[in-house]
Amino acid sequence: MKSFLPNDIKDENRKIIFDILLQHPELAKVELAEKTAMSFVTVSKIVGFFEQIGLLAATGESRDGSSGLGRKRTLYRFDENSYTTIGIQSIGESVTALLVNLKGRVLEVYTIDRPVPFYSEAFTSVVEEIVSYMKEKAKAAGSRIIGIGIGVDGAINTRNQTIRIRTEGEREEDFHYEALIGVLGSAAGLPVLIENDVNASILAEFRKLELEDEASADLIHISAGEGIGAGIIINKELHRGGSARAGELEYMCFDPEFRKSPSSVGWLESKLGLKRLLALYDLSNADSTEACVDYVAKHLALVVTNMVSLLDINRVVMSGATIDLFPERMLDRIAHYVEQYIEWSPTITVSQAQHTAAMGAAILILQQEMMRVLSA
Numbered sequence: 001m002k003s004f005l006p007n008d009i010k011d012e013n014r015k016i017i018f019d020i021l022l023q024h025p026e027l028a029k030v031e032l033a034e035k036t037a038m039s040f041v042t043v044s045k046i047v048g049f050f051e052q053i054g055l056l057a058a059t060g061e062s063r064d065g066s067s068g069l070g071r072k073r074t075l076y077r078f079d080e081n082s083y084t085t086i087g088i089q090s091i092g093e094s095v096t097a098l099l100v101n102l103k104g105r106v107l108e109v110y111t112i113d114r115p116v117p118f119y120s121e122a123f124t125s126v127v128e129e130i131v132s133y134m135k136e137k138a139k140a141a142g143s144r145i146i147g148i149g150i151g152v153d154g155a156i157n158t159r160n161q162t163i164r165i166r167t168e169g170e171r172e173e174d175f176h177y178e179a180l181i182g183v184l185g186s187a188a189g190l191p192v193l194i195e196n197d198v199n200a201s202i203l204a205e206f207r208k209l210e211l212e213d214e215a216s217a218d219l220i221h222i223s224a225g226e227g228i229g230a231g232i233i234i235n236k237e238l239h240r241g242g243s244a245r246a247g248e249l250e251y252m253c254f255d256p257e258f259r260k261s262p263s264s265v266g267w268l269e270s271k272l273g274l275k276r277l278l279a280l281y282d283l284s285n286a287d288s289t290e291a292c293v294d295y296v297a298k299h300l301a302l303v304v305t306n307m308v309s310l311l312d313i314n315r316v317v318m319s320g321a322t323i324d325l326f327p328e329r330m331l332d333r334i335a336h337y338v339e340q341y342i343e344w345s346p347t348i349t350v351s352q353a354q355h356t357a358a359m360g361a362a363i364l365i366l367q368q369e370m371m372r373v374l375s376a
Contacts, residue, residue, distance in 0.1 A: 193364055
């Protein structure tokens with residue numbers, strides 16, 4: 001049986017109060033005590049600490065105790081803008097950055113309309129430019145930036161500490177991400193975290209469903225565009241797998257004769273890459289468009305069928321440039337083939353959210369760095 005040190009308990013109590021304040025941003029000390037198993041003295045110490053670090057402030061207002069009896073209760077208001085993080089995504093021809101507060105609200109959006117690969121030296125300058133801009137916006141909001149999360153279009157291997165990224169000529173190359181993170185962190189003067197862009201995106205999608213009271217415990221997010229991948233949430237936790245490669249759909253294969261070379265893309269990506277589709281089909285022609293939709297839908301339906309069957313997950317969100325070509329038609333056709341293959345119908349929807357990789361990366365670094373703030 002694990003024993004807990006006093007500091008473990010203190011940190012856990014702070015985390016409990018923090019989570020309550022995210023849902024109830026204006027409470028009195030006694031109300032916090034009533035919502036937990038903590039004593040009034042313990043709650044008072046935590047409230048004092050939260051005031052000290054800028055999370056809480058007395059409002060100067062009060063309200064009566066239960067049934068209007070007893071002493072008035074001083075109210076404390078949670079400052080959701082007190083700490084923020086920057087989320088960055090580099091997808092296609094642009095880099096987008098978000099300034100995100102403790103409630104997951106976007107305070108600022110900054111876009112650079114040029115492609116800058118994550119692994120290039122130029123990306124460091126881009127991050128410095130973003131941080132400089134966001135610090136001014138954070139200052140105006142009375143906020144402190146505590147980290148940067150980056151959603152990267154690549155396969156991350158935590159065992160080898162590498163990230164496999166498609167480079168020029170549709171080739172794949174491994175980069176040691178610790179060195180890249182070190183350079184970016186030194187340049188920005190902030191902690192930096194990287195995550196696969198689809199893993200980051202599913203966190204944003206899950207948060208959105210939670211806010212809409214539609215979230216289940218499990219979710220699959222499939223993104224198809226320049227590449228193809230999936231994010232997986234099981235029991236409300238992001239599932240990365242042993243080497244953080246869970247959901248790397250580019251390697252899913254339905255051809256027993258296929259053989260991958262070290263620098264080539266995987267079988268599924270070779271079939272569904274957006275550039276290949278645009279080369280094969282004339283989307284200005286109705287018949288060719290219909291053939292493209294059917295071709296993509298059949299392949300993605302196979303993916304959905306295998307994933308929901310293996311994982312027993314009934315909620316799937318689709319996104320990406322390939323889906324965005326004809327979202328409603330793609331969705332209808334995918335659902336049709338899934339039902340044909342397995343005779344049951346998981347809930348499949350098309351994402352309506354923007355900049356999900358940046359949002360999810362901001363959420364991840366926020367969770368990581370706020371644990372450090374609360375443990376100070």
